[in-house]
Amino acid sequence: MIPWLIFAVVAVPLLVIGFVAMRRRTVAGELDAPEDAERRAQTEDEFAEAESFEAEWRDGDAKRYRQERLP
Numbered sequence: 001m002i003p004w005l006i007f008a009v010v011a012v013p014l015l016v017i018g019f020v021a022m023r024r025r026t027v028a029g030e031l032d033a034p035e036d037a038e039r040r041a042q043t044e045d046e047f048a049e050a051e052s053f054e055a056e057w058r059d060g061d062a063k064r065y066r067q068e069r070l071p
Contacts, residue, residue, distance in 0.1 A: 035043075
């Protein structure tokens with residue numbers, strides 16, 4: 001009975017404290033840094049470049065598809 005009492009008094013609170021500490025660290029890591037205007041503009045530019053590349057790729061893919069011989 002004594003080992004179970006020691007386990008309940010020592011191990012369980014340590015596990016709870018560890019769980020709470022990990023939870024706080026995870027929540028702190030999930031918070032986004034405030035986004036300033038320069039960073040927002042950079043993000044918008046990157047999205048615009050990606051969309052233009054995707055449009056060019058689709059056009060090229062459609063041309064290649066038309067050139068292929070279909071069985």
